[in-house]
Amino acid sequence: MILVTGGAGFxxxxxxxxxxxxxxxxxxxxxxxxxxxGNLATLKSLKNDARHIFVQGDIGDYDLVxxxxxxxxxxxxxxxxxxxxxxxxxxxxxxxxxxxxVGTFNLLEAVRAYxxxxxxxxxxxFRFLHVSTDEVYGSLSPTDPAFSExxxxxxxxxxSASKAASDHLVRAWHHxxxxxxxxxxxxxxYGPYHFPEKLIPLVILNALxxxxxxxxxxxxxxxxxxxxxxxxSAIRRVLEAGKLGExxxxxxxxxxxxxxxxxxxxxxxxxxxxxxxxxxxxxQITYVKDRPGHDRRYAIDASKLQRELGWKPAxxxxxxxxxxxxxxxxxxxxxxxxxxxxxRDWVKKQYN
Ligand code: NAD
Ligand code: DAU
Numbered sequence: 001m002i003l004v005t006g007g008a009g010f011x012x013x014x015x016x017x018x019x020x021x022x023x024x025x026x027x028x029x030x031x032x033x034x035x036x037x038g039n040l041a042t043l044k045s046l047k048n049d050a051r052h053i054f055v056q057g058d059i060g061d062y063d064l065v066x067x068x069x070x071x072x073x074x075x076x077x078x079x080x081x082x083x084x085x086x087x088x089x090x091x092x093x094x095x096x097x098x099x100x101x102v103g104t105f106n107l108l109e110a111v112r113a114y115x116x117x118x119x120x121x122x123x124x125x126f127r128f129l130h131v132s133t134d135e136v137y138g139s140l141s142p143t144d145p146a147f148s149e150x151x152x153x154x155x156x157x158x159x160s161a162s163k164a165a166s167d168h169l170v171r172a173w174h175h176x177x178x179x180x181x182x183x184x185x186x187x188x189x190y191g192p193y194h195f196p197e198k199l200i201p202l203v204i205l206n207a208l209x210x211x212x213x214x215x216x217x218x219x220x221x222x223x224x225x226x227x228x229x230x231x232x233s234a235i236r237r238v239l240e241a242g243k244l245g246e247x248x249x250x251x252x253x254x255x256x257x258x259x260x261x262x263x264x265x266x267x268x269x270x271x272x273x274x275x276x277x278x279x280x281x282x283x284q285i286t287y288v289k290d291r292p293g294h295d296r297r298y299a300i301d302a303s304k305l306q307r308e309l310g311w312k313p314a315x316x317x318x319x320x321x322x323x324x325x326x327x328x329x330x331x332x333x334x335x336x337x338x339x340x341x342x343x344r345d346w347v348k349k350q351y352n
Contacts, residue, residue, distance in 0.1 A: 001027040001072045005059050005107070006081030008038035010194045011131070015080065015232045016043060020051055027051035029072050031065070032081065033058045033099075036346075041337045042193045060103035065110035076127040076239060077111055079104070082166075085197055086135070086159045087350055090292055093158035100162035101169070104130075108173045115179060128181045129239050130170040134224070134251070135160035136185065139295035146224075146299035149185075149247050156293050167247075174245045182242040184235060186250040187300040191228035191320065192327045195338060197346060199223075199258065200321075203265050204328045205335065207281040208273065213266075214351055217290030219259035222297040226252035227320035230313035237311045248309070251300025254317040259285075264317075268325045288351065 004019075006012040007030035019025050027050075032038045034056050046052040053072070057064045059081045068074070081103065083089065083096045108128075115126055137147040138154030155164040173179040194201040203213050234250040242248060256264075266281035275281060305311045315323070328335065 001029055001053075001074060002076045002078060003029045003031060003068060003072070003074045005031045005077070005079045006038070008032040008034060008040055008042060008054070009080060009084070010037070011189055011228055011231060012080035013039070013042035013193050014191065014228045015078065015235060016052065017045070018229060018232045019236070020046060020049060025051070026075065027053070029053045029055060029068055029074065031055050031057055031059065031068060035083070036342055037084065037195050039193070039195075039338060041334055058099075058103065059107040060099065062106045062110045065107055066113055069110065069114040074114070075125060076129065077107075078129045078131065078235065078239065079107060080131045082163065083159070086157050087197070087291060088346075089157055089159035089162070091349065093162070096158050096162040100159075101165045104166035104169055108169055108179070112173060112177055112179055123180075126180055127239055128170070128179060129235065129242075130167065130181060130183045131235065132167050132183055132185045133160065133163050134185050134187045134249070134298050134300050135295065136164040136167060137298075140297040140299055142297065144297075144299075146251075146301035147185075147249060148301045149249055149304055156295055171245075180244045182238055182244060183247040184238055184250050185247060185300075186231050186234070187224035187226050187252065187298060189226055189228045189231050191324050192331070193334070194228070194324075196335070196343070197350075200261065200265065200324065201328065203262050204269070204325055205339075207266060207269055207284060211284065212286035213262055213281070213284045214286055214288040215259060215262065216288060216294060219262070219287070220257045221294060222255050222257050222299065223261075224251050224299045225254045225256060225261070225317050225320070226250065226313060227315035227323070230315055230320075233314070234305060234311050237309050238305070241309050243308075248305045249300045249302050250305060251302040252313045252315070252317065252320075253302065255297075255299050256317060261321075264321055265325060268322055272325065272329060
């Protein structure tokens with residue numbers, strides 16, 4: 001079996017579902033703390049699948065992690081678990097340090113203890129894949145080339161600083177102890193099961209509810225969007241063939257200003273679910289206060305992954321965003337489950 005951490009979150013949940021869609025795939029032990037971002041409804045279709053074992057717990061719990069590794073004779077760890085939302089990290093960075101830094105440290109230590117006791121051949125086969133972000137590289141000017149794996153780390157938010165710290169720990173555990181690690185740094189994901197505090201699902205749901213579509217600052221900040229299932233296929237490929245100790249950038253070659261993304265969503269909704277008053281959903285766009293320290297531009301150069309491992313994304317932004325909007329229109333039950341009291345509290349705090 002493999003151990004997936006954070007497998008009830010957005011990307012981890014998609015990864016678990018895609019992995020187990022292959023009937024001959026190895027089983028998954030899914031360790032997730034079930035914070036506000038973790039949602040078992042995402043994994044509902046696996047209820048009767050014996051290859052999926054869900055454990056509620058913390059990656060920072062050394063004893064729990066070590067016992068799971070031993071009990072299930074884990075062959076690989078894919079670490080998605082993290083606090084992942086930049087805005088929440090600005091309101092309260094403590095949890096980000098706790099999970100992303102201290103949690104990753106404890107996880108690495110439990111994995112090291114387990115791995116050290118494996119036979120030589122099992123040691124060689126074992127993998128620790130750490131899922132990270134492009135935000136660790138900082139912000140680009142309009143004319144800078146896209147981030148490559150050799151860009152220096154220049155994190156700007158409490159979130160990206162905590163992820164950068166975790167990446168450094170992973171690197172050091174390879175360099176010092178020989179732990180067989182690989183790190184991936186991916187750009188912005190979107191797709192099914194995305195928690196609606198992030199831009200794309202927030203805009204879809206606010207549009208349908210007749211609420212303002214909040215644009216931070218001038219809306220000209222650029223993100224490089226990747227459909228989540230393409231991120232999952234990249235991780236599978238890296239796990240299969242990535243070189244130990246290496247890092248791989250993952251991205252979709254889809255740089256877009258935020259305002260263009262919001263307009264794209266509005267025009268899809270205008271055709272799939274026209275407003276009764278005949279207006280466009282774009283009429284709900286509202287400019288709000290900017291995010292403190294807001295990074296201006298991210299762009300990922302994913303050519304190493306394509307050149308060395310033959311990976312490229314299957315979706316363009318146009319095909320991926322169409323599928324995503326349709327998914328939110330078709331999955332009201334999942335949406336109702338996540339828009340709980342605590343979600344409403346967050347929206348009130350962030351958008352006043
Ligand atoms: P998410 O917030 O949707 O999910 C995180 C999951 O981790 C949740 O299920 C949560 O319950 C769990 N978790 C949190 N703290 C935990 C702990 N201490 N122990 C165990 N589980 C814990 O995040 P996501 O968007 O799915 O991101 C997954 C990973 O990918 C993160 O490491 C993130 O930094 C990285 N990443 C995200 C994006 C993106 O666009 N969302 C892009 C690149 C990289
Ligand atoms: O780049 C990868 C990162 O992408 C991941 O590491 C993070 O985990 C993930 O959350 C995401 O971070 P961003 O801050 O880029 O994503 P978010 O969806 O929060 O915001 C996308 C852009 O949209 C960003 O420039 C801020 C802007 N925005 C966001 C919200 C929620 C708005 O203009 N209005 C909003 O209401």
